[in-house]
Amino acid sequence: MKLKKGIPVIDQGDRLGFWGGKFGGNFVPETLKKPIEDLEIQFNKLKNDKNFIKERDRYFKNWIGTPTRFIKLNNLTKYVGGAQIWSKVVSDANGGAHKIYNATVHCLMAKRSGKKVIIGDTGAGYAGKMLSMAAKKFGLKCKIFMGAKDIKRQQPNVKAMKENGADVIPVYSGSQTLVDAVSECFRFWVANCDTTAMCVGSTVGPAIFVRICGWSTSQISRELKAQLINEFGDVPKKLKLYNCVGGGSSSFGFWNEFMDYNKKQVEFIGVEAGGPTKSKRHAAPLTYGSKIGILHGAAQYVNQNSDGQIEETESISAGLDYPGISPLHCFLKDTKRARYTAASDEEALKAYQIVTKYENLRPSLEPSHAFSVAIKEAKKFSKDTVVIINSCGDAYKDRSILEKKLGKKYVKSN
Amino acid sequence: MLNPISLAFKKAKNEKRPALLTYTVAGDSSKKQSLEILQAISNYADILEVGVPHNTPVADGGQIQTSAYRAIKNGIKMNDIFKIVRDFKKNKNSKPVIFMGYYNMIFQYGENNFLKKCKKSGVNGLIVVDLPWPENKIFSRKCKKNSINFIQLLSPTTSNKRLKSITKDSHDMIYYISMLSTTGGKLKVSPKKILANYNKIKKISPKKNCVIGFGITEKTISNFKNTDGLVVGSQICKEITRSLSNRQNPVINVSKMVNKLRKKIS
Numbered sequence: 001m002k003l004k005k006g007i008p009v010i011d012q013g014d015r016l017g018f019w020g021g022k023f024g025g026n027f028v029p030e031t032l033k034k035p036i037e038d039l040e041i042q043f044n045k046l047k048n049d050k051n052f053i054k055e056r057d058r059y060f061k062n063w064i065g066t067p068t069r070f071i072k073l074n075n076l077t078k079y080v081g082g083a084q085i086w087s088k089v090v091s092d093a094n095g096g097a098h099k100i101y102n103a104t105v106h107c108l109m110a111k112r113s114g115k116k117v118i119i120g121d122t123g124a125g126y127a128g129k130m131l132s133m134a135a136k137k138f139g140l141k142c143k144i145f146m147g148a149k150d151i152k153r154q155q156p157n158v159k160a161m162k163e164n165g166a167d168v169i170p171v172y173s174g175s176q177t178l179v180d181a182v183s184e185c186f187r188f189w190v191a192n193c194d195t196t197a198m199c200v201g202s203t204v205g206p207a208i209f210v211r212i213c214g215w216s217t218s219q220i221s222r223e224l225k226a227q228l229i230n231e232f233g234d235v236p237k238k239l240k241l242y243n244c245v246g247g248g249s250s251s252f253g254f255w256n257e258f259m260d261y262n263k264k265q266v267e268f269i270g271v272e273a274g275g276p277t278k279s280k281r282h283a284a285p286l287t288y289g290s291k292i293g294i295l296h297g298a299a300q301y302v303n304q305n306s307d308g309q310i311e312e313t314e315s316i317s318a319g320l321d322y323p324g325i326s327p328l329h330c331f332l333k334d335t336k337r338a339r340y341t342a343a344s345d346e347e348a349l350k351a352y353q354i355v356t357k358y359e360n361l362r363p364s365l366e367p368s369h370a371f372s373v374a375i376k377e378a379k380k381f382s383k384d385t386v387v388i389i390n391s392c393g394d395a396y397k398d399r400s401i402l403e404k405k406l407g408k409k410y411v412k413s414n
Numbered sequence: 415m416l417n418p419i420s421l422a423f424k425k426a427k428n429e430k431r432p433a434l435l436t437y438t439v440a441g442d443s444s445k446k447q448s449l450e451i452l453q454a455i456s457n458y459a460d461i462l463e464v465g466v467p468h469n470t471p472v473a474d475g476g477q478i479q480t481s482a483y484r485a486i487k488n489g490i491k492m493n494d495i496f497k498i499v500r501d502f503k504k505n506k507n508s509k510p511v512i513f514m515g516y517y518n519m520i521f522q523y524g525e526n527n528f529l530k531k532c533k534k535s536g537v538n539g540l541i542v543v544d545l546p547w548p549e550n551k552i553f554s555r556k557c558k559k560n561s562i563n564f565i566q567l568l569s570p571t572t573s574n575k576r577l578k579s580i581t582k583d584s585h586d587m588i589y590y591i592s593m594l595s596t597t598g599g600k601l602k603v604s605p606k607k608i609l610a611n612y613n614k615i616k617k618i619s620p621k622k623n624c625v626i627g628f629g630i631t632e633k634t635i636s637n638f639k640n641t642d643g644l645v646v647g648s649q650i651c652k653e654i655t656r657s658l659s660n661r662q663n664p665v666i667n668v669s670k671m672v673n674k675l676r677k678k679i680s
Contacts, residue, residue, distance in 0.1 A: 016549060026546070026549065027544040028472070029591075030567040031570075031594060033546055033572070034572065034573060174469060183470050186472040190594065190596050191599060192594065193571065193594060293518050293521065294521060307523075308521065308523070309468065309469045
């Protein structure tokens with residue numbers, strides 16, 4: 001299995017949509033073949049269409065707000081004592097997370113194809129919140145599928161979705177989290193694909209959704225590359241990019257522009273959700289060696305039992321609480337381009353405390369996983385090493401969990 | 415010699431009626447009971463679809479999901495499902511059995527092992543909901559080699575070009591999904607329109623037995639008397655759920671229902 005240079009990773013799949021011959025694909029009911037094919041034709045055309053790119057960039061700039069900040073975390077650097085620690089504050093983006101890029105692109109595409117309704121799944125509520133924002137912006141009706149358990153634990157985002165006029169549909173089946181929300185969203189699309197566009201909230205699902213999402217979030221690394229050149233004159237000689245990985249959309253977007261660099265120069269570190277220390281359950285299929293299986297239309301490493309039933313996950317962060325992982329990350333793992341590890345719930349909480357103590361930054365529980373590993377590893381690196389953590393979400397949505405786990409003082413300024 | 419599935423269609427045709435196919439989930443509500451249900455309804459049904467329960471079913475509506483979750487919760491495993499079929503097939507008058515499920519269960523078992531086990535247990539056909547054409551080309555060829563019918567699905571969104579390629583690659587039976595819906599949806603398309611699509615398929619591929627599924631219930635079934643076969647699934651699963659919550663015997667209730675269905679198309 002080999003990563004090719006000079007070709008975007010999203011375009012490295014084979015004729016049937018498999019990366020490395022075995023990750024991804026289109027394991028979908030016959031009914032969805034046609035809408036997926038339509039979407040493929042539309043996307044392949046649009047991604048090379050200068051007018052569409054211009055339109056996208058205009059909305060990214062004026063509405064989402066690009067570029068998001070790239071800042072040095074001086075106090076944290078001093079505290080850790082090792083590499084320079086920086087952050088790409090993607091939570092600056094309109095709505096407070098990277099999910100806005102994918103949502104905007106899907107709405108632009110839906111509008112062009114004449115669809116009136118757009119549906120989407122959500123875990124932490126960000127994908128849903130952003131889709132509801134974009135749908136409102138572009139005059140589309142919006143339905144968001146969300147696990148009942150997640151609705152309970154991510155109330156601020158649920159409120160935001162409703163305020164944007166979206167229908168939030170609770171999903172009570174299975175574990176009542178993201179995995180079930182995605183299944184339910186698929187089912188709705190199967191029954192309504194003639195009138196409705198579907199947005200998959202991460203780089204998961206049938207191959208076309210993986211590609212559209214990866215293409216959209218790559219905005220993050222495009223900005224970062226320019227910011228690095230502006231700050232250092234060039235891409236640093238020792239660069240380490242830390243990102244949490246749930247479905248994998250923010251990490252893929254954070255890394256994409258640097259794909260062709262030697263990994264000794266630009267290393268990618270993906271941090272999965274290890275779950276509570278005391279629990280056997282986790283949401284880290286790459287770290288803990290899960291087997292390849294089929295989930296939501298794609299072959300990927302996925303938590304499952306020997307029969308092939310998908311296993312329940314457990315994580316403090318709803319956004320990482322997914323048993324599978326993007327086929328793109330499976331590909332990056334097996335080609336050894338990226339390295340994957342996990343942080344536990346407790347480690348993420350601790351990292352959140354450290355970051356908020358030293359910096360004026362409030363990463364949500366998802367990027368707190370990445371901070372945890374970055375802080376640990378940065379100690380051992382030389383001073384000329386540049387460590388960057390993608391702070392891809394804001395902790396506002398996590399206030400009830402943080403209050404419960406850490407006490408009121410950690411949520412006070414929100 | 416005709417394979418058991420084609421033979422079942424032929425028998426029904428001789429009686430001038432469509433074949434009746436039922437769908438029940440293996441292990442719903444228990445291993446024993448699902449076997450009893452199969453035995454009871456095989457008096458009236460011509461072909462038995464046995465659902466292999468999966469916990470992330472992207473094409474199933476509420477009723478079948480409920481049945482599947484119930485079976486999984488009661489601990490059903492792939493090997494138990496094979497055993498249910500093997501026990502069912504011990505009866506001389508047993509009817510052909512088709513597995514219906516999702517590809518991950520086959521993938522984890524190993525395609526070759528799975529087919530070997532199917533053959534040994536007496537499974538006659540497979541419907542794999544999320545393994546569409548052309549992705550299923552290699553696997554369907556393997557099925558054929560093992561004398562197992564791989565049943566291709568067609569839907570209202572299938573283009574004419576695809577329709578021709580798929581029917582060409584299909585075995586003795588094809589399955590037409592009546593409408594854009596998950597299983598158990600209300601029939602939202604007129605029977606006339608469904609039959610028009612059905613006839614289009616029959617024109618392209620007159621020799622293959624084509625069944626219609628999705629939205630077929632006691633209420634709607636008599637609209638489709640002039641077809642090769644009809645599948646009823648969600649209504650049966652719903653009847654099992656209803657019986658359980660009313661503390662009635664699902665075996666009796668379901669077999670009564672299937673008997674009624676059969677009478678409506680006879």
